[in-house]
Amino acid sequence: MRISRHWRIIAQALSLVGFLWLFLQTEYRGTDELAYPVSLLFRLDPLALISAVSAPGKTDLLSFWPAILLLILTLVLGRFFCGWFCPLGTLLDLLGGPLRRVRNRFGGWPKAKYYLFVVLVISALCGLQLFGLLDPLSIFLRSLTLAINPVWNLLANGSFDWLYQADLPLVSPVADFLYPFFRDHLLAFRQPIFLLTIFTAVFLLILILLERVQARFWCRNLCPLGAFLGICSRHSLLQREPQQDCTDCRICSTECRMGATSDLSNHKAECIRCLDCLDFCPNERVEFSFKHGTVRDFDLSRRSLLAATAGGALLAPLAAAAPLSAGYRNDLIRPPGATAEDEFLSRCIRCGECMKVCIGGALHPDLLRGGAFSLWSPVLVARLGYCEYDCTLCGQVCPTGAIKQLKVEEKRKTKIGLAVIDKNRCLPFARGEECLVCEEHCPTGKKAIVFDRRKVLAGSEPLELLQPRILPELCIGCGICETRCPVSGTSAILIVSEGESRTPQKLL
Amino acid sequence: MLDRRKFIRRSLQSACVAGAVPQLFLPEVVSAGQESVLAVRKGEDIPALVRKTVEALGGMGRFIKPGETVVVKPNIGWDRAVEFAANTHPQVVQTVVQLCLDAGASKVQIFDRTCNDPRRCYVSSGIQQVIEELKSKKAEIVHMDRRAYKELDIANGKALSRWSFYMPALEADCLINLPIAKHHSISTLTLGMKNLMGVIGGNRGMLHRKIADSLADINSVIHSDLTLVDATRILVANGPQGGRLEDVEVRNTLIASPQIATADAYAATLFGYQPYEIETIKAGHQRGLGEIDLSRVKQV
Numbered sequence: 001m002r003i004s005r006h007w008r009i010i011a012q013a014l015s016l017v018g019f020l021w022l023f024l025q026t027e028y029r030g031t032d033e034l035a036y037p038v039s040l041l042f043r044l045d046p047l048a049l050i051s052a053v054s055a056p057g058k059t060d061l062l063s064f065w066p067a068i069l070l071l072i073l074t075l076v077l078g079r080f081f082c083g084w085f086c087p088l089g090t091l092l093d094l095l096g097g098p099l100r101r102v103r104n105r106f107g108g109w110p111k112a113k114y115y116l117f118v119v120l121v122i123s124a125l126c127g128l129q130l131f132g133l134l135d136p137l138s139i140f141l142r143s144l145t146l147a148i149n150p151v152w153n154l155l156a157n158g159s160f161d162w163l164y165q166a167d168l169p170l171v172s173p174v175a176d177f178l179y180p181f182f183r184d185h186l187l188a189f190r191q192p193i194f195l196l197t198i199f200t201a202v203f204l205l206i207l208i209l210l211e212r213v214q215a216r217f218w219c220r221n222l223c224p225l226g227a228f229l230g231i232c233s234r235h236s237l238l239q240r241e242p243q244q245d246c247t248d249c250r251i252c253s254t255e256c257r258m259g260a261t262s263d264l265s266n267h268k269a270e271c272i273r274c275l276d277c278l279d280f281c282p283n284e285r286v287e288f289s290f291k292h293g294t295v296r297d298f299d300l301s302r303r304s305l306l307a308a309t310a311g312g313a314l315l316a317p318l319a320a321a322a323p324l325s326a327g328y329r330n331d332l333i334r335p336p337g338a339t340a341e342d343e344f345l346s347r348c349i350r351c352g353e354c355m356k357v358c359i360g361g362a363l364h365p366d367l368l369r370g371g372a373f374s375l376w377s378p379v380l381v382a383r384l385g386y387c388e389y390d391c392t393l394c395g396q397v398c399p400t401g402a403i404k405q406l407k408v409e410e411k412r413k414t415k416i417g418l419a420v421i422d423k424n425r426c427l428p429f430a431r432g433e434e435c436l437v438c439e440e441h442c443p444t445g446k447k448a449i450v451f452d453r454r455k456v457l458a459g460s461e462p463l464e465l466l467q468p469r470i471l472p473e474l475c476i477g478c479g480i481c482e483t484r485c486p487v488s489g490t491s492a493i494l495i496v497s498e499g500e501s502r503t504p505q506k507l508l
Numbered sequence: 509m510l511d512r513r514k515f516i517r518r519s520l521q522s523a524c525v526a527g528a529v530p531q532l533f534l535p536e537v538v539s540a541g542q543e544s545v546l547a548v549r550k551g552e553d554i555p556a557l558v559r560k561t562v563e564a565l566g567g568m569g570r571f572i573k574p575g576e577t578v579v580v581k582p583n584i585g586w587d588r589a590v591e592f593a594a595n596t597h598p599q600v601v602q603t604v605v606q607l608c609l610d611a612g613a614s615k616v617q618i619f620d621r622t623c624n625d626p627r628r629c630y631v632s633s634g635i636q637q638v639i640e641e642l643k644s645k646k647a648e649i650v651h652m653d654r655r656a657y658k659e660l661d662i663a664n665g666k667a668l669s670r671w672s673f674y675m676p677a678l679e680a681d682c683l684i685n686l687p688i689a690k691h692h693s694i695s696t697l698t699l700g701m702k703n704l705m706g707v708i709g710g711n712r713g714m715l716h717r718k719i720a721d722s723l724a725d726i727n728s729v730i731h732s733d734l735t736l737v738d739a740t741r742i743l744v745a746n747g748p749q750g751g752r753l754e755d756v757e758v759r760n761t762l763i764a765s766p767q768i769a770t771a772d773a774y775a776a777t778l779f780g781y782q783p784y785e786i787e788t789i790k791a792g793h794q795r796g797l798g799e800i801d802l803s804r805v806k807q808v
């Protein structure tokens with residue numbers, strides 16, 4: 001193995017481990033402010049940059065300096081990010097290996113990703129941002145958050161618990177000895193539970209299984225980030241020699257994982273600089289150097305490009321033609337600091353950082369609450385978890401400004417919704433039994449839930465008891481009442497989006 | 509639930525008392541052969557206040573024998589800073605833990621099943637920090653271990669026949685209950701008996717429907733060897749989680765008793781209640797958890 005390829009594999013491993021480590025740090029660790037730049041992966045993400053720039057409202061471009069640097073480096077070095085650093089690419093290399101067939105005649109559709117990219121850019125410029133769905137970094141992180149991490153925790157905790165209870169000789173003491181390290185460093189503080197876990201896992205699984213069709217199928221044919229970096233690589237200075245298959249060998253045509261080298265030329269936009277060809281070339285002819293070379297055309301058909309542009313431009317009105325979900329439903333609760341809904345959807349890159357960091361387990365990926373194009377964006381599901389009164393972590397990790405960073409004093413005053421009591425199920429109303437758990441937990445200094453002492457008739461028996469009442473001017477919709485309500489299943493107190501600070505016109 | 513050692517000790521104590529005092533003179537079944545003792549002290553220097561209150565009861569050595577394991581159960585229920593009086597004062601906790609160590613405890617564990625996020629509560633309450641400051645390997649503040657809950661039968665339970673309990677609290681040789689005195693809208697006040705809701709599992713919200721009997725049931729299973737009510741400052745409204753300084757009253761008072769209902773009974777008077785007005789305290793008294801008629805309590 002040549003030394004250069006070694007470096008690439010080391011870089012891939014380090015970058016994957018590094019991003020996994022940042023992922024584990026995306027958690028409350030005893031201080032109100034997170035100690036590490038946990039969302040670095042998305043500050044580095046040119047697609048997040050496009051989303052933020054094309055969204056309404058002001059964007060802090062400076063926070064995207066890593067993405068800008070990446071683009072500049074790509075202009076010089078080509079699509080090295082895909083080969084050396086992209087965690088999804090590394091994951092596909094790692095898991096795809098055993099799946100791949102030795103002989104593969106599938107030619108692929110390398111142009112498809114450019115058309116897809118054009119669709120996404122045009123639709124973002126027209127006001128419908130869909131990068132998040134297909135951004136490889138988002139796919140990586142949200143799969144980690146919503147699927148891999150919960151399963152890992154279940155398996156690990158389950159194994160430790162089983163060994164603890166079974167008390168096997170030798171094995172159990174070792175497991176009990178290791179457990180504190182796992183608990184403190186590798187496992188979540190409490191078992192993560194999310195909506196859409198299976199859906200998200202299936203999405204990732206399909207990308208992995210596509211490795212069977214073709215190595216790096218996703219990166220070659222579909223990845224919009226790959227397309228963007230490819231476009232930037234077209235004139236990159238780093239040039240591969242020889243620039244096309246040698247007439248006596250042609251192994252590059254079959255061995256290159258990206259299909260970048262053919263009998264015609266080396267396609268700079270496709271080459272991810274993995275340096276494998278240095279290794280597999282039987283005659284050691286391959287080298288990379290800063291020489292002037294030919295620039296190969298993308299070969300995109302004008303007709304298809306026009307179709308892609310038109311498609312992108314039509315997507316936005318198509319989405320806008322649907323009724324606004326806020327207009328006919330009230331269960332769309334966004335995190336505190338979320339911008340107004342149209343800006344929020346334009347900015348949110350669906351990375352799942354906020355859901356990972358949410359200390360109360362309150363934020364979950366949306367399916368349809370916010371409309372057809374709200375998929376994977378964060379919504380607060382108060383029955384599953386509540387928004388911690390003094391916590392501002394989601395705003396700290398959001399890389400695109402979809403959730404603004406709030407100071408804790410601002411956060412305490414930010415209304416994300418309003419609690420309403422379902423009197424058909426609330427115990428003091430429905431059954432004449434005292435309960436009051438909601439009031440106990442209400443965190444606003446002056447409680448937003450108060451009691452009225454009322455005389456009621458239970459049958460013909462007069463009964464005096466306390467019944468809860470919400471004070472809308474004090475309630476911030478944190479949802480702890482809904483989380484803690486002791487009735488089983490759906491809570492007897494519900495958070496609705498009425499009165500949320502980000503759309504003041506919704507207040508009655 | 510008692511461990512063997514404690515069972516023998518307590519049986520012997522009861523036997524001695526019962527043997528010495530003719531049955532006829534026993535005031536009801538209530539105090540189970542024990543006179544209820546109460547120490548109330550005031551002072552602004554919290555460590556000194558804790559020391560003199562515990563001293564009044566005969567010192568920590570009366571409750572902890574060298575080598576015993578101890579659980580100290582403060583209220584760490586809420587993500588609130590010290591001044592809001594939602595959690596037990598960290599200095600009270602620290603001094604009590606220090607006294608336990610001085611008395612020769614082999615291990616002192618501090619924990620609570622919190623209402624807000626446990627990590628935030630431990631930090632914001634200041635309690636995690638003061639325990640770490642003790643720099644003792646024997647004293648540790650720990651998060652609840654989900655594996656250590658166990659469902660137990662509650663003999664003679666009135667509201668509950670079975671519930672999930674946190675075993676480390678039951679298995680320790682000595683349990684010291686460190687509640688803070690607070691207003692609470694359903695049980696009127698939250699004191700020592702309610703504080704032990706922090707060492708049970710299950711859906712605790714269910715208990716609020718029959719709070720008094722439920723708490724008496726819980727406390728009949730988990731015995732507090734010493735209850736020390738922190739009334740250095742009390743929360744008089746918007747409890748139990750507070751959040752407004754207007755609702756906090758400084759009282760510089762500590763109340764200690766081996767009988768949990770007795771400690772709670774006195775603490776109730778700080779809020780202007782008579783002990784029998786608080787259903788939980790009344791239920792505790794009926795279940796033999798201490799005398800609540802303060803005129804019949806031996807104040808030391």
